Amino acid sequence: MNAQKHTVTALVEDKPGVLNRIASLFRRRGFNIESIVVGHSEVPDLSRLTLVMGGDEAAVEQVTKQLYKLIDVVKVSDITSDDMVARELALVKVRAPSSARGEIIQLADIFRANIVDVAPEALILEVTGDEEKIGALLELLRPFGIVEVMRSGRVALARA
Amino acid sequence: MNAQKHTVTALVEDKPGVLNRIASLFRRRGFNIESIVVGHSEVPDLSRLTLVMGGDEAAVEQVTKQLYKLIDVVKVSDITSDDMVARELALVKVRAPSSARGEIIQLADIFRANIVDVAPEALILEVTGDEEKIGALLELLRPFGIVEVMRSGRVALARA
Numbered sequence: 639m640n641a642q643k644h645t646v647t648a649l650v651e652d653k654p655g656v657l658n659r660i661a662s663l664f665r666r667r668g669f670n671i672e673s674i675v676v677g678h679s680e681v682p683d684l685s686r687l688t689l690v691m692g693g694d695e696a697a698v699e700q701v702t703k704q705l706y707k708l709i710d711v712v713k714v715s716d717i718t719s720d721d722m723v724a725r726e727l728a729l730v731k732v733r734a735p736s737s738a739r740g741e742i743i744q745l746a747d748i749f750r751a752n753i754v755d756v757a758p759e760a761l762i763l764e765v766t767g768d769e770e771k772i773g774a775l776l777e778l779l780r781p782f783g784i785v786e787v788m789r790s791g792r793v794a795l796a797r798a
Numbered sequence: 799m800n801a802q803k804h805t806v807t808a809l810v811e812d813k814p815g816v817l818n819r820i821a822s823l824f825r826r827r828g829f830n831i832e833s834i835v836v837g838h839s840e841v842p843d844l845s846r847l848t849l850v851m852g853g854d855e856a857a858v859e860q861v862t863k864q865l866y867k868l869i870d871v872v873k874v875s876d877i878t879s880d881d882m883v884a885r886e887l888a889l890v891k892v893r894a895p896s897s898a899r900g901e902i903i904q905l906a907d908i909f910r911a912n913i914v915d916v917a918p919e920a921l922i923l924e925v926t927g928d929e930e931k932i933g934a935l936l937e938l939l940r941p942f943g944i945v946e947v948m949r950s951g952r953v954a955l956a957r958a
Contacts, residue, residue, distance in 0.1 A: 766926060
């Protein structure tokens, strides 16, 4: 599955509208963007983004070229073929009456998820990992009743 | 600082262009959006997003109304005044020659960060927490030499 996906990181100027310009560029061109994640970088006034897109090498080259044409973009790297660390953050609210709590906590332990909220009838788990790991945990939690899921999309860095 | 910020979550249809439409809405209206994070929700074909914005109650009401006008938006909630779980994911590549490695690993332990990559001259740490916690870790790592930071922006869920 990952073979068809490309992970691109970019350093961009942290101005209002940058995300919008990037998103509309991709929309206009019909690129198949699966996720865009943007956050503060190590440099003041620059944000770093991780973009996951479908398509072949040529599509990624096009995207890279187009990104460089946006003056607000400082650097673009396709790190797909590099060895990379790719993670996603998920918050999962799951139905958990006291009778089910033990089993859910056990699953959380196995997946190294943190219990970040406990209520009489529900728990919120925080988990990080690749998409497959998060998908596997969600599958195991589904029978208990998943109330809400908030996921971040993929963030990635090339290994040193 | 958080008093001036609002955290809004929304359930939106998972179609190409939704993020773009939301981003351009905000740009056009001049709303002060600090971050938007979008990921798969618990419902197939729906994404859930977390949006952090500046401004007063009236601005948030305007945003909520505008979001509902986008047909692709299913539900919008301002969870600022609710008790909420808010987290951010950061990957941090830090210079770590063997002489510094021990001290960095110690800091990682204190912040419950995971070491996700080890190279001769660098480590990659994965950490989750609120913006302040991540900022504090970055400050402590700065003297070692931060090579790259990739952050997700805030993801949030209302507590049960």
